[in-house]
Amino acid sequence: MSSPEEWTHPGPGAPPATGAAPTAEQVIAGLRATDEGGADLVQLLTPEGERVQHPDFDIDVTAEELRGLYRDMVLVRRVDREANALQRKGQLGIWVPLLGQEAAQIGSGRALRPTDMAFPSYREHGVAWCRGIKPTDLLGIFRGTDHGTWDPVEHRFHPYTIVIGNQVLNAAGYAMGQKFDGAVGDADGEATICYFGDGATSQGDVHEGFVWAAVYDAPLVFFCQNNQWAISEPTERQSRLPLYQRARGYGFPGIRVDGNDVLATLAVTRWALEECRQGNGPVLIEAFTYRMDAHTTSDDPSRYRLSDELELWKLKDPIERVKVHLVKQQWADQGFFDSIEEEAERVAVELRDYCVNLPDPPAGRIFSEVYAEGNPVLEAQRDEFLAYHAGFAGGDH
Amino acid sequence: MAAPTMDRTAAGAPAAVQTLTIAKALNNGLRAAMEADPKVVVMGEDVGKLGGVFRITDGLQKDFGEQRVLDTPLAESGIIGTAVGLAIRGYRPVCEIQFDGFVFPGFDQIVSQVAKLHYRTQGRIKLPMVIRIPFGGGIGAVEHHSESPESYFAHTAGLKVVACSNPADAYWMIQQAIDCDDPVLFFEPKRRYYEKGQVDTTAAPGPLFGSRVLRTGTDVTLVTYGPMVRTSLDAAAAAEEEGRSLEVVDLRSLSPLDLAPVYESVRRTGRLVVVTEAPGESSISSEIAAKVQQECFYSLQAPVLRVTGFDTPYPPSKLEEEFLPDLDRVLHAVDRSLAW
Ligand SMILES: Cc1ncc(C[n+]2csc(CCOP(=O)(O)OP(=O)(O)O)c2C)c(N)n1
Numbered sequence: 001m002s003s004p005e006e007w008t009h010p011g012p013g014a015p016p017a018t019g020a021a022p023t024a025e026q027v028i029a030g031l032r033a034t035d036e037g038g039a040d041l042v043q044l045l046t047p048e049g050e051r052v053q054h055p056d057f058d059i060d061v062t063a064e065e066l067r068g069l070y071r072d073m074v075l076v077r078r079v080d081r082e083a084n085a086l087q088r089k090g091q092l093g094i095w096v097p098l099l100g101q102e103a104a105q106i107g108s109g110r111a112l113r114p115t116d117m118a119f120p121s122y123r124e125h126g127v128a129w130c131r132g133i134k135p136t137d138l139l140g141i142f143r144g145t146d147h148g149t150w151d152p153v154e155h156r157f158h159p160y161t162i163v164i165g166n167q168v169l170n171a172a173g174y175a176m177g178q179k180f181d182g183a184v185g186d187a188d189g190e191a192t193i194c195y196f197g198d199g200a201t202s203q204g205d206v207h208e209g210f211v212w213a214a215v216y217d218a219p220l221v222f223f224c225q226n227n228q229w230a231i232s233e234p235t236e237r238q239s240r241l242p243l244y245q246r247a248r249g250y251g252f253p254g255i256r257v258d259g260n261d262v263l264a265t266l267a268v269t270r271w272a273l274e275e276c277r278q279g280n281g282p283v284l285i286e287a288f289t290y291r292m293d294a295h296t297t298s299d300d301p302s303r304y305r306l307s308d309e310l311e312l313w314k315l316k317d318p319i320e321r322v323k324v325h326l327v328k329q330q331w332a333d334q335g336f337f338d339s340i341e342e343e344a345e346r347v348a349v350e351l352r353d354y355c356v357n358l359p360d361p362p363a364g365r366i367f368s369e370v371y372a373e374g375n376p377v378l379e380a381q382r383d384e385f386l387a388y389h390a391g392f393a394g395g396d397h
Numbered sequence: 398m399a400a401p402t403m404d405r406t407a408a409g410a411p412a413a414v415q416t417l418t419i420a421k422a423l424n425n426g427l428r429a430a431m432e433a434d435p436k437v438v439v440m441g442e443d444v445g446k447l448g449g450v451f452r453i454t455d456g457l458q459k460d461f462g463e464q465r466v467l468d469t470p471l472a473e474s475g476i477i478g479t480a481v482g483l484a485i486r487g488y489r490p491v492c493e494i495q496f497d498g499f500v501f502p503g504f505d506q507i508v509s510q511v512a513k514l515h516y517r518t519q520g521r522i523k524l525p526m527v528i529r530i531p532f533g534g535g536i537g538a539v540e541h542h543s544e545s546p547e548s549y550f551a552h553t554a555g556l557k558v559v560a561c562s563n564p565a566d567a568y569w570m571i572q573q574a575i576d577c578d579d580p581v582l583f584f585e586p587k588r589r590y591y592e593k594g595q596v597d598t599t600a601a602p603g604p605l606f607g608s609r610v611l612r613t614g615t616d617v618t619l620v621t622y623g624p625m626v627r628t629s630l631d632a633a634a635a636a637e638e639e640g641r642s643l644e645v646v647d648l649r650s651l652s653p654l655d656l657a658p659v660y661e662s663v664r665r666t667g668r669l670v671v672v673t674e675a676p677g678e679s680s681i682s683s684e685i686a687a688k689v690q691q692e693c694f695y696s697l698q699a700p701v702l703r704v705t706g707f708d709t710p711y712p713p714s715k716l717e718e719e720f721l722p723d724l725d726r727v728l729h730a731v732d733r734s735l736a737w
Binding site: 146147148149151152153158159161163166168169170171172173174175176177178180181204205208209211212215368369370371372373375376377378 | 438464469470472474475477478479480481482483484485486487488490502505506509510514515516517518519520521522523525554555557577578579606652653654655
């Protein structure tokens with residue numbers, strides 16, 4: 001990827017570019033750059049499973065750590081595929097697949113410490129896993145039995161946010177609180193990470209989140225998973241500039257990492273969180289990745305996506321490259337891979353059983369916890385409703 | 398409802414009763430809340446050095462520092478969205494929206510996150526935050542500076558909405574709103590900011606979410622809130638000279654609505670006139686009319702009448718006197734009610 005100085009692109013309606021100024025097509029080509037993600041892409045493990053060095057972000061991982069990351073990714077993918085299948089069988093109203101984004105999520109999620117706070121969008125099932133949330137806890141939202149059942153305070157993992165971009169401001173405020181509390185400034189400091197997509201970067205809230213985090217030096221890692229598509233809208237419909245380069249305009253570092261490389265994602269996120277802990281303010285990470293399934297189970301990517309693109313990205317599968325590397329290094333044998341598969345199967349069975357047996361909430365749930373301090377008008381409405389309800393034979397309609 | 402802790406007095410104010418403007422009463426109330434709880438932070442555009450465009454936060458930054466009185470970047474979604482995060486972190490943010498017409502860039506955060514996080518998390522996340530909005534017209538301002546958007550928020554479950562109308566309420570209600578564990582939209586009648594009244598800083602007030610009968614009467618009930626309280630009281634005084642006795646109820650809380658005193662009043666007077674500045678269509682005044690006819694049908698001797706702003710955008714300021722309900726329009730409605 002060329003340096004930011006070269007991105008001084010003439011505005012719309014300007015005469016055709018000449019000389020060094022790139023044309024609109026070149027800008028877009030650079031932006032998508034699906035082959036490599038551009039020269040600035042941080043990568044530590046190639047799609048072929050080769051370990052490569054990076055001058056700024058190299059990390060040491062033990063065989064055990066890498067096996068752990070592999071296990072995380074396999075289990076999370078299995079959860080995702082199972083939930084997808086459950087939707088197809090009518091057991092879930094909708095599912096939001098993460099297929100292809102396992103490395104981005106596990107790499108960043110495993111970089112977090114228990115004291116850090118995470119604000120997800122709605123696709124961060126892998127990060128939820130890293131925060132100790134049971135996969136079954138994700139189902140209520142998608143089966144329609146609840147709006148989320150994990151405890152966001154205990155797990156330091158905010159509820160899923162459906163309105164695109166809202167959580168970025170909420171995260172900025174939380175991170176400001178960490179700063180005000182004096183919880184940053186040394187190696188024991190706290191940090192916040194916030195997840196959003198490439199499409200979200202067009203939202204005002206994300207822009208405002210960048211502004212707030214910058215001017216208050218909030219310990220906030222903006223983690224953008226650029227999975228190339230916002231439903232059917234490609235990244236170039238959101239930006240003329242590679243997303244990580246936007247950080248420059250706000251005055252903090254922006255880094256593009258190979259989001260299909262769990263090691264690189266781990267290394268870059270660790271570094272970014274460390275910057276935050278030390279009090280050096282926000283960092284934007286663009287995890288360059290690809291959603292290998294539909295946007296949601298309601299989407300039809302065959303209407304807008306070329307199959308070539310999918311085939312290309314399959315070659316960069318985040319799990320396969322770790323497997324190859326483990327084998328090459330002789331860090332794992334067939335017994336290990338088999339045991340992970342068995343564990344994945346158990347997790348899937350548990351998820352399935354839990355899902356089909358998940359009871360509908362009692363009718364009174366409609367009214368519960370709307371207010372912290374109650375509301376007599378609403379309470380009267382609830383009482384009337386419950387009395388009406390109780391009037392039916394069986395009382396449980 | 399948890400009883401608010403009310404063991405505070407305004408800083409440097411040993412005298413129990415003071416004569417204050419609404420603006421100063423709010424300022425003292427904010428100060429008292431900030432002194433009582435170090436987690437209270439005030440945030441908004443220009444609230445620090447300037448003291449806010451109406452000077453409601455005057456002097457607070459000087460005394461509490463830049464971390465407790467935050468001059469924020471200029472973006473309402475940002476102010477409210479970051480306040481959500483601060484509240485999750487354990488703070489009690491008080492956001493100032495400069496003018497009513499500028500709350501809309503923050504509307505998404507208010508209705509999507511502020512209102513719903515407690516419900517979505519089954520009560521695990523509380524958002525004890527206050528959003529202060531100077532509202533209403535009558536100050537000769539340009540467009541977007543004179544609106545009455547309260548019904549939008551009263552329509553949204555999960556929010557509480559209140560409006561003060563006099564200095565004593567301003568002083569106490571802002572502290573009660575800050576004490577409340579629910580998010581509160583706090584509407585301040587900007588054209589009344591500089592009207593004076595007595596504030597007793599020791600006599601604890603009634604509940605935040607309760608309406609109050611300000612004047613008793615026997616012929617017609619007027620129910621109102623915010624800037625129209627003064628107009629309604631003036632109308633009641635004028636009516637008295639004509640031998641008519643009007644009862645005036647200040648709602649104070651718009652969500653939840655405490656209509657019990659209104660029902661009781663209407664059962665005695667048999668007549669109700671609702672007075673608001675906000676346009677009447679699909680509004681708080683509609684809600685009151687609907688509920689009163691439902692509860693007091695056999696007591697009513699005339700249909701519920703409403704005196705409201707018109708169902709138009711707020712007009713240019715040279716026309717606002719025509720738009721805003723005044724004493725004559727209120728009295729005219731009283732005449733119509735009595736003529737039934
Ligand atoms: C404010 C808002 N507008 C529209 C939508 C509907 N919507 C849901 S996801 C989505 C695309 C989001 O794309 P991106 O931010 O790139 O995230 P991704 O789902 O690809 O991870 C849209 C338009 C929404 N949820 N919120």
